[in-house]
Amino acid sequence: MINRVTHQTVQRSTLANLQLNLDRMSGLQGSLSSGKLITKPSDDPSGTAKAMQFRAEQRAAEQAARNAADGSSWLTTADTALQTSLAGLRRARDLTVQGASTGVLNATAREALALEIEGLRDALLSQANTSYIGRSVFAGTSDADTAFTGPTGTPPYTWTGTAGATVERRLAPDTTVRVDVDGRAAFGEGDDSVFAVLDRIATDLRAGADVNPRLNEIDTRMTAMLGEIAGVGSRQNQVLSAQDRIEKTLVDLKGSIAAVEDIDLAATLVDLQAQEVSYQAALGAASRVLQPSLLDFLR
The missing domain is CATH 1.20.1330.10 (f41 fragment of flagellin, N-terminal domain)
Incomplete structure (x- = not known):
């Protein structure tokens, strides 16, 4: 059986992935600005205990x-x-x-x-x-x-x-x-x-x-x-x-303490740059997915 994929399904999936990329990038930016891997216990319970x-x-x-x-x-x-x-x-x-x-x-x-x-x-x-x-x-x-x-x-x-x-x-x-x-x-x-x-x-x-x-x-x-x-x-x-x-x-x-809490600056910068590229790619994909209008379906 072939599942029906609607345009709305594609939109929702694309927006969810876009939000996920944005959240990851925000987390990396927060870590880079604070210099800390752990800002709250839920970030790493085991590391917090240590x-x-x-x-x-x-x-x-x-x-x-x-x-x-x-x-x-x-x-x-x-x-x-x-x-x-x-x-x-x-x-x-x-x-x-x-x-x-x-x-x-x-x-x-x-x-x-x-x-x-x-x-x-x-x-x-x-x-x-x-x-x-x-x-x-x-x-x-x-x-x-x-x-x-x-x-x-x-x-x-x-x-x-x-x-x-x-x-x-x-x-x-x-x-x-x-x-x-x-x-x-x-x-x-x-x-x-x-x-x-x-x-x-x-x-x-x-x-x-x-x-x-x-x-x-x-x-x-x-x-x-x-x-x-x-x-x-x-x-x-x-x-x-x-x-x-x-x-x-x-x-x-x-x-x-630094080994548990502090970020690896070089690695975090590389991860942030990679995430920015991923986010830009996700934006490009979203622009194409969300581009069709009602007139495109009536053609």
Whole structure:
């Protein structure tokens, strides 16, 4: 049986194909203008799911990068304070060595040494109370204004931090790093603090006493401070390594997202040109199909 093909059937079929070509060309033009293969989930459900997963990982990596940057700033602040404190403590030791020469220095010279040592004590106390964005780097999670009370405190040179409560930053789902420093370990506390040691040296100098035994006390505090500096350096290296790793992860994720969502520019241009040729051919075919009028049928 032969199906009857009417002129109206041909018109409808031609117009449908013409619309299909136009829709394809419109889609290619949209992709070319946006630069994206996926503009809505229905464009590629599977690709959309992958892109969402990649973006979730990207957000996590970006947060880790912010954590690492903040942790690096904490550690840099603490390291600078410790290095400055160590330099001051070395100067105090040199002055103590000078003051041990009891047979050479008169009362005026010993008073001058005592005053300079007290100045170094105040400078060390200031470094011990260093803060970063309003948080003391030597007091853990404590919200106290300073990590150590001053010489007029009751008792003097008390550490105001919270024992065992450390400040940490997460660098990965299973990796955290401590970014603060235990002020008691670095500077001591109370009578065992470096500040109290310098007070005793200044008192002995004014009294004309032998300060040579105080050198061991300074050396003990210097050893403790060097240990904390080494710990800070180790953690800084950990943070720097994490930053490099996170940066590489972010680059890889951006590439993965682009592979799923972004168009191939050259291929899209070729497809668009081919579609334009197809559309023009469809227009030409339609013009011939739709050309007959009622008079053409009456001839």
